[in-house]
Amino acid sequence: MNEQIQSLIDTVDVANDERTVKIALKNYAVSCGFERFAYLQIAASDIKTFNSYPSEWEGIYLRNRYSVIDPVVTQAKRRMAMFDWSAEGWAKHDESRELKRFRSEAMDFGIRSGITTAVRGSFQSTLMLTLASSRPRTDSSFARDAEGAVRAALCTYYRLKVLAQRPAHVLDFGLSPKELVCLRWAAKGKSMQDIADLTNVQHRTVQHYLDNVRGKLDAANLVQAVAIAKDHGLLGPE
Structure with missing residues (x-):
């Protein structure tokens, strides 16, 4: 598993709010050369979306029920795999007015190409994780x-x-995603050098993150910081 996606999984696992999850997904998208991400969960007519697209586009998408005609959603449900896509070809095999409008509006908001992974969730739901770009091809x-x-x-x-x-x-102690990840590793007994190796950063960077954690939690030392974090449920599931 590559470093970018492992970092994403670790950060999402310790996230204490949706903002942290969104930051982790956005950072992952950018590290892979994309500009935005979109997580979509569909079960029958129920749609849940979590993304970094412009809020105006999200509103248009949900209001017009574009998930019904969205070629990415259609392909994801059919293939249940990872695939590339480009808006350039969306209207080539379907000249319907609705699809043309969807394609035009998506491109107006800078959604032109990307890569999507589809997986089956619980109770026949479909989960999709998309990385998107404003470039014609990525x-x-x-x-x-x-x-x-x-x-x-x-x-x-x-x-x-x-x-x-x-x-x-x-309570929200204002810990950043990177601080949370380092604290989680510390809670598992890892040394600062271990954490540096595991997160692919320098030793002094880990020291900086953990110093920040101690300050934000008003802890005398790292052991106390871990105890406070556990008491407040900041470290996610074990």
Whole structure:
């Protein structure tokens, strides 16, 4: 599994709010050479979307029920695999007015090409994780980890489900995604050098993140910081 997708899975796993999940997915998309991401969950007529697209486009998409004609959704349901797509060819085999309008509006919002991974969720739902670009064609070689992408989609699905059921009174200590990941590794007994190797950053960077954690949690040392984090449910499922 490549480093980008492992970092995504680790960060999503410790996310304490949807903002952190969104940051992790956006960082992953950018690290793979894309500009935006879209996570879509479809079960019958029920649609849940979580993305970094312009809010105006999200509203148009849901209001017009574009998931019914969206070629990416159609192909995802049929193939249940990873595939590339380009808006350039969406209207070549279907000249319907609706598809032409969808294609035009998507391109107006900078959605022209991408790579999508589709996986079956619970109760016959379809989960889709898409990385999108404003370029007519994209080099998806950095994102070509089908097994890892499936794991990322499932991890996103389950984490968002947990967050939706989380009590509203959980305290927010303002820990960043990278700080949370380093703290989670520390809670597992890893040394700072171990964490540096596991997260592919320098030792002093890990030290900086954990110093920030101690300050934000008002902890005297790292052991106390881990204990406080566990008491407040900040480290996600074990």
